[in-house]
Amino acid sequence: MxxxxxxxxxxxxxxxxxxxxxxxxxxxxxxxxxxxxxxxxxxxxxxxxxxxxxxxxxxxxxxxxxxxxxxxxxxxxxxxxxxxxxxxxxxxxxxxxxxxxxxxxxxxxxxxxxxxxxxxxxxxxxxxxxxxxxxxTARHAQNGIAQPGKRPYTRDELQDLFDCADERVVRIRQKGSKGWVTAFRTATMMKAAYAWGLRRNEVRSLDLVDCASNPAARQFGDFGIIYVRFGKAMRGSPPKRRSVLSLPEMDWSTEIMRQWVEEVRPLIARPRASCLWPSERGGMITADAVSRAFNEVKREAGLDDELDFHSLRRSYVTHLLEDGYDAFFIQQQVGHEHASTTSIYTGVSPDYRARVVSDAIARMATTMIPTAAKD
Missing domain, CATH: 1.10.150 (DNA polymerase; domain 1)
Structure with a gap:
């Protein structure tokens, strides 16, 4: 044979x-x-x-x-x-x-x-x-499969979440507990995930060297650009890299990051440690630890179960769209290969939809006035 x-x-x-x-x-x-x-x-x-x-x-x-x-x-x-x-x-x-x-x-x-x-x-x-x-076999109906219950935070819900995270830091610190440092880390990670539209693994994997200045926007200091080195990989491919620009709407985030890096992080980081969010044991914080800490804050804030850590990223996409940013720019910021994937993340608020309708009516009224005057 x-x-x-x-x-x-x-x-x-x-x-x-x-x-x-x-x-x-x-x-x-x-x-x-x-x-x-x-x-x-x-x-x-x-x-x-x-x-x-x-x-x-x-x-x-x-x-x-x-x-x-x-x-x-x-x-x-x-x-x-x-x-x-x-x-x-x-x-x-x-x-x-x-x-x-x-x-x-x-x-x-x-x-x-x-x-x-x-x-x-x-x-x-x-x-x-x-x-x-x-x-x-099952077929992909679209490039991404989203669970119907998952949605972005409204701006009020997002404010409630961040306020609750900040209040936890103050409350724990007033008790004289060292736990306020980890609570501060959780609050800052949450805000960073929203401010730059990052996934959970992307934000937890950041190193100090991944934060850099943007020569075209020096007002953001050392946090004008965030370099993502561990983006979600395509099947069979290494992690995707991208750079995310800091935006004027999120200018509050740069001061929070500066405070973490310069004042709070040194209290927990070991000598020569490079990870941006060190754990209590010195290494990079685990994904499960991020989720547990986030869920504690979310429950304390009284927010719905369908709002998870990834909803911070959904909120980033949605709020940029509402603020008038170009869809392709948003797609590049969040690292989506296809625009259809970005569209799945979008859940514009009722107020925004009402504003769009009102603006359209106002434009129609403006264009109709000259015609009515001629008649």
């Missing part, structure tokens, strides 16, 4: 090429497939955490299907995702992510360059085939 030619990471390993007998053939070939896919993904520079999550998912699907990939069917797909939706209550975005990962695994094992199709046919008289098609 013709042996498989190894072409790179992910190919059938040498010890399986041809029809060499092995113990427990099915399990051996299955494990070799997983190892090969792992190598292929690492060759594409994917993160180990992403690779491990995908491996766990593929293994979970194999157990549910009670079959190996060369025997998978569309019926197994239906059963697996029916249980996820009906029993597990999985979200639409979760279903899309799972189906995408499983589809990619089958694309890998069905690719003739890796030799798995021929290997399975020689050993089992069957071969893997793609069972995830357009007609039996």
């Amino acid at each position: 013709r042996s498989v030619i190894e072409v790179g990471p992910g190919s059938v390993p040498v010890h399986l090429q041809g029809a060499v007998a092995v113990l427990n053939e099915e399990e051996t070939v299955w494990e070799a497939m997983l190892s090969g896919w792992r190598a292929q993904q690492f060759a594409r520079n994917l993160a180990p955490s992403t690779v491990d999550r995908r491996r766990e998912l593929v293994t979970r699907f194999r157990v549910c299907a009670d079959a190996y990939p060369w025997s998978w069917t569309v019926g197994a797909v239906d059963e697996f995702f029916l249980e996820l939706r009906a029993v597990g209550g999985a979200a639409q975005s979760t279903i899309l992510g799972y189906q995408g990962a499983l589809r990619m695994f089958l694309e890998y094992v069905c690719d003739p360059r890796y030799g798995w199709v021929e290997q399975c046919w020689q050993r089992f008289g069957d071969h893997p085939a793609q069972v995830f098609h357009e007609w039996n």
Whole structure:
């Protein structure tokens, strides 16, 4: 029989090429497939955490299907995702992510360059085939999937949130507790996320060197530009970088950041630490710690459950739109590849909509006056 030619990471390993007998053939070939896919993904520079999550998912699907990939069917797909939706209550975005990962695994094992199709046919008289098609999987209705309950803060809600965060700092400090420093950190992080439209991971990952002056707007001092180095990555790509300009509407934020960096941060930061928001242990604050601290403030402020940390970013987009900023400029500020993604974040207030209508009526009245005068 013709042996498989190894072409790179992910190919059938040498010890399986041809029809060499092995113990427990099915399990051996299955494990070799997983190892090969792992190598292929690492060759594409994917993160180990992403690779491990995908491996766990593929293994979970194999157990549910009670079959190996060369025997998978569309019926197994239906059963697996029916249980996820009906029993597990999985979200639409979760279903899309799972189906995408499983589809990619089958694309890998069905690719003739890796030799798995021929290997399975020689050993089992069957071969893997793609069972995830357009007609039996969920589809993206838009470039981003937003939960209906998620929305931006109104300006009053945002003020209530920030006031509550500031009051916590004062209250804790008056009690003589050192906890006021971490409360100040939480308040400043929240305001920074809103002032520059940052995601939770983007704001927590900032270093001191990511804050810089803007030669065209020196009034913002050392915080005229925020350099985001850990923006949300596209699938299979490294984190996206972008620079976010400070805006006149957010000029209050630069003084808050200066106070944090120069006066408060030194009380908690260890020598030579570079992270902008050091934890009590000295390293970068974790995402869970950010969420917990934020949720405490939000609950104390009495705000709705659907308002989360990401709603600060939604508010940034919405309020800039209401203030008359160009949509493309906003898109560049928040780092969206497509304008349609930015539009999902937008939730203009009733006051703004009423103002737009009033302005339109006023313009119509102005254009009609000359005509009426001629009559």
